[in-house]
Amino acid sequence: MTSLYGLTHPPIGFGPGSQPEADAEGLEYLPMPSGMRIYHPHLPEVTDPVRAAAARGLLERLHAALAGWSEGEEIRIPVERLDAPVLSLIDEALGEGEVSVLVERPGDRLEIQEAALAGVWRVRSYETGVAAPRETVLVGAFPRVALTRAFPAAPPAEAQAEAPAGLMNGLPILTELLDHSARWQRGDAAxxxxxxxxxxxxxxxxxxxxxxxxxxxxxxxxxxxxCRVTATATPNVWWVRYYNSMDTLILNTVEVTQVPAVVCAAAEDIADSAERLAEILDAIGGAGANGASA
Known part of the structure; x- marks a missing residue:
């Protein structure tokens, strides 16, 4: 005969009070990411209508590039001929976004910063013996120059190093990554x-x-x-490491791809940037007109 106890008494270990409190000893959770960055419009303060007109001219070219951008395209807009106050106004209008890139090779260095408008990139190129950096504004998913310089022409010297003792899965993992690196072609899934x-x-x-x-x-x-992404010396192989707000590593992966998608601007983001830049242009135009009338 089946006992009715299980039907009339709740099972042990379930329900309110059955689990330790969140601050009880032994119950710990890994802190998850927090403090998500969100877009805020950057409306520069315009005091000189002449410089505002020069900045607006470049921003209008940038808006046309964003509005006409198509998948896989990269559009360059040089800014070397603009003076420092105009560049400062452009910097204020574009703001600073989520993604920063550093490319370091003997004799040259690239510093790339995404604007608050996704898909807009400020590129500064420093060369040995050249006093001032060369500056460019790019529109695209990710700057190609950071990819073409990411991997050395020759394999790393460590590529032929002996396998040490204590390996468990190191050799098969390495073989898998090298095989995918050798076979990778543009358009392949990561x-x-x-x-x-x-x-x-x-x-x-x-x-x-x-x-x-x-x-x-x-x-x-x-x-x-x-998220910190670093190129290895092996073609199209990247370390991708995610950290929470306490800078604790929570995900450690290696990707074989042209560039990890996490750092790229999507087509929808670039379309949004075109709309946002149109609002900024309206604000600069209105401020410039006020300054001229004053």
């Missing part, structure tokens, strides 16, 4: 290896890092927590 979920030893991680080498491009995306 191939990812997730070290946060894959069983591995510290020796495995150190071995794979050493054999892949270090490339020239480092990217930081600050959208929701931090």
């Amino acid at each position: 191939h990812a290896v997730n070290f946060s979920l894959l069983p591995h030893s510290p020796e495995d991680l150190a071995f794979v890092e050493r054999r892949l080498g270090v490339g020239a491009t480092t990217i930081l995306s600050r959208g929701y927590g931090n």
Whole structure:
């Protein structure tokens, strides 16, 4: 005969009071990302209508580039001939976005900053022996120059290093990544290896890092927590590491792709940027007219 106890008494270990309090010893949660950055319009203060007109001219070209942009396209807008006050007004209008890029090679250095308008990039190129940097504004999903310089022409010296003792999955992981790197073609889907979920030893991680080498491009995306993307010395292979607001590593992956999607502007983002820049142009136009009438 079946007992009626289970039907008339709640099961033990369930319901209110059955679990430890959130601050009880032994119950800990990994802090998740917080402090998400959101768009705020940058409306510059216009005091000189002549400089406002010069800045507006470049911003109008930029707006036309955003409005006419198509997938895979990159549009360059040089700014070297503009004087410092005009550039300062443009900087104020464009603001600073989520993604920063640093490309370092012997003899030259690139500093790239995404504007608050997604898909708009400020590029500063520093060369040894040249006093002032060359500046350009780009419109595109991600600056190509940061990709063409990311990986060295020759394989890293560590590529032939001996496998150390203590490896668990290091060799098959490395073989998988090198195979996908050799076979990768433009348009292929990204191939990812997730070290946060894959069983591995510290020796495995150190071995794979050493054999892949270090490339020239480092990217930081600050959208929701931090994501740090670094090129290896192996073509089209990137480390992608996600950190929470406490700078604790919460996801550690390697991607074989042209560039990880997390740092790219989507077509929808660029369309939104065209609309937002139109609002900024209206504000500058109104302020310039007020300044001229004053």
